[in-house]
Amino acid sequence: MPELDDILPLPTENQAITDFLKNRRSNLAKLMGDPGPGAAQIDEFLTIAARVPDHRKLAPWRFVVFQGPARTDFGQHIAAAFMKANPEMPADRSIFEGQRFLRAPLVIGVISSPKACPRGTPEWEQILSSGAVCYNLCLAAQAAGFGAQWLTEWYAYDKDVQKALGLSEVERVSGFIYIGTPQSASKERLRPDVKSLITHWGV
């Protein structure tokens, strides 16, 4: 990775990146298996993920990494939160909920962590930057040959789960990024008609 004040390469045409972006799709967490990335790869993904536009360099986000048995341990918090919110549900649903993080060998929680900024970077911009982190993390994992999916599901919004994650009052879950080896290829999904989303101002 570059060091501070290194001269960075100018953008050049890179068809491989263009093709990668044109074909980009998420890989379903439920169809993800071993192997997951190793420690050095995870470090690289997080370094790339943190390399996003960030107004006033506040780094208004952070990561929580779940691997191995931590996925089951944290699953107990998810299961307990689910049963607390849905006491009428059968007990075996708690087993299902507790195994959510087991769908992939690696799950990374991206936490939006807005900073009080005396010079006034709006919170909205800090939250947008956190979304960019999620997407960069997916791209970094996929560029290294892994599958990735950005999920929130219900537990990103549950107060008990947020407490177990150690979120402060101002923090929110931007996403849980599931990363692993895809067990099958994704099919193209319906895409919006981009032309219908474009206006040429003044025309």
Ligand SMILES: Cc1cc2nc3c(=O)[nH]c(=O)nc-3n(C[C@H](O)[C@H](O)[C@H](O)COP(=O)(O)O)c2cc1C
């Ligand atoms: C903030 C955010 C949260 C998401 N949460 C979920 C989710 O909980 N469940 C889900 O099926 N897809 C969720 N998605 C969508 C997937 O990440 C993915 O984009 C979609 O399944 C397929 O579209 P793609 O292949 O073009 O990425 C979420 C996307 C975003 C941006």
